[in-house]
Amino acid sequence: MTDCLHPMFFLCVFLFEVFFLFFFEKKIWGTYFTPLNFLSLPYTLVTLVAIVYSYASLGVPDFYFPSLIVWMVGLFFFFIPSLFFSFANKNKEFLFQICVGKKDDNYRLLTVIALVCIAISMSRIHSVVSLSGMSFGSDEFSEEYEVKGVLAHLSVLMSAIFAYMVYKADARHKFAYIVILLALVGMYAVGVKSWIIAPFLIGYFARIVSGKTTFSFKSVLLPVLACILIFVLSYFILMVVSGKSELSSVWFTFVTNHFIDYLSGGALALSLDIKAGILEPEMTEALFTPVINIFNFVFGGEYLSSLNPIFLSIGDLGETNVRTFMGTIWVYSQNIFSYAIIVNVFGTFFYLLYSYLRFSSNIFMLLANCGNFTFLALGFFDFYWLTLGAYEIILILLLLYLMSRLSLRNVFKIKKE
Known part of the structure; x- marks a missing residue:
């Protein structure tokens, strides 16, 4: 069914959703600095670069536009906790600027x-x-x-x-x-x-x-x-x-290719994976590897690996096993019900911590939130909570x-x- 639609349709719908949520977040939180915006904007910019580069370079596979559906759906589920916490705290003032005392x-x-x-x-x-x-x-x-x-x-x-x-x-x-x-x-x-x-x-x-x-x-x-x-x-x-x-020029070419790979590899690999019908085995548990391995360490269980076993070739840029934030959750879970729950769980965690920042003037609470912001912003590359x-x-x-x-x-x- 997706093959019947023009590729630009997916891009236009995706961009509309991103910018709608971007401004809606500002309306409900009073600031553009929110978890959803830190997640969506870097991925959007990087994906646009990946699209242009893939079609401009003969040595890189063309971007598969229907893969954007993964992020469209994911951002919607991620937004639900944002809406909930914003209403729960709508009558409380945001202490947004922090000044260190003497x-x-x-x-x-x-x-x-x-x-x-x-x-x-x-x-x-x-x-x-x-x-x-x-x-x-x-x-x-x-x-x-x-x-x-x-x-x-x-x-x-x-x-x-x-x-x-x-x-x-x-x-x-x-x-x-x-x-x-x-x-x-x-x-x-x-x-x-x-x-x-x-x-x-x-x-x-x-x-x-x-x-x-x-x-x-x-x-x-x-x-x-x-x-x-x-x-x-x-x-x-x-x-x-x-x-x-x-x-030398060889060294500069090598570094440039690796930088483009790091920047756009997740988006390009996800598009190839979706186009191929998802090549990974179901690995839902791996999304919670750190928590599971702590229990396994305490109770003597077997160590669980979170590494994606499937490396995909992105042409001249080499091979990669990263799939972006939303992409990794999707290809590991492989069904919409699990995907929705997992995205909601992580969204709830991020917005719970974020909503507490509204009433804290402590630098370490600010840094903890910015830690979440950072790993969300790097979601254009992979899901760092693996x-x-x-x-x-x-x-x-x-x-x-x-x-x-x-x-x-x-x-x-x-x-x-």
């Missing part, structure tokens, strides 16, 4: 903790390099350096503090810049680009949402350029610093929120919008 919010304590984590990271880097002779940044180095157990949790803690430092960095907190630069060394040692980009975006989104950084075209362009720089620097360290390659890290960094920020509530009272002055 008495600070555990800045010194978190600086000390960050320096301890950085010292541990530097020590491990020195140990791996000196014992193995491997070059910093190479694949072999990252495999040897791979953090597990307690070190893995310290790495997530450092990511949370990194986000906090990105928010705090200003003329009054100059040492935050040093912490950020030192932390980046350990983050690049791990070699996972998304876990460098995500903490940066969490802190930067917090600056925008709180009003610390003025929302403008420049403030939107800056994180985009920063993420591109993080991406390029990752491959510079991986290939050039490690001595495996030289700066990993424990996405839950853990939010949990750490919420624990820091509780600690600050216990240790400091009346820290913030609330500036009403």
Whole structure:
């Protein structure tokens, strides 16, 4: 039936839904900064790029427009919790801008903790390099350096503090810049680009949402350029610093292709998967892998993998097994009933936390919400809640929120919008 409709019909309906919900969210919440908007707008922009690129490049499969139905339906179910929580809180004022008072919010304590984590990271880097002779940044180095157990949790803690430092960095907190630069060394040692980009975006989104950084075209362009720089620097360290390659046109072509793959791979792969009739086996449980594996660890059950086993070729851009936020939920669940429930469950979680932000002037609650905003914004790539890290960094920020509530009272002055 979908083949009888013109491809542009799907795109037009999808764009209408996105922009209708975008402005409706503003009407019911009083701001454009909502979970649904952070989810839908980046995916929309990236998908438009993917569509243009796929039809302009002979080496990339054409985008399959009916695949947009997955997101059309998903956004509708995601919007239901938004509507519910907005009505539940309609008579309460949104304390949207947050101003830090003269008495600070555990800045010194978190600086000390960050320096301890950085010292541990530097020590491990020195140990791996000196014992193995491997070059910093190479694949072999990252495999040897791979953090597990307690070190893995310290790495997530450092990511949370990194986000906090990105928010705090200003003329009054100059040492935050040093912490950020030192932390980046350990983050690049791990070699996972998304876990460098995500903490940066969490802190930067917090600056925008709180009003610390003025929302403008420049403030939107800056994180985009920063993420591109993080991406390029990752491959510079991986290939050039490690001595495996030289700066050349070949290297630039390689990095460009990988960047386009990272940017549009999820949307293109989902379109191919839908066109082929969904190639994955039913994997609904895998959508809750982190929670299930915690129980399996406690009670001795078998470890569950969340990785998509199906890699699809997107032509010159290589192969990928990511399917975007909504796409992953759909191809894993494979029926509309499960899909609707799962999208509603996650939407409820995001909007429950978001609605609480309306009445909180705490920086860590703000960062926790911006953690959700970040992983939703990265939903153009994949469903990040397949990993424990996405839950853990939010949990750490919420624990820091509780600690600050216990240790400091009346820290913030609330500036009403």
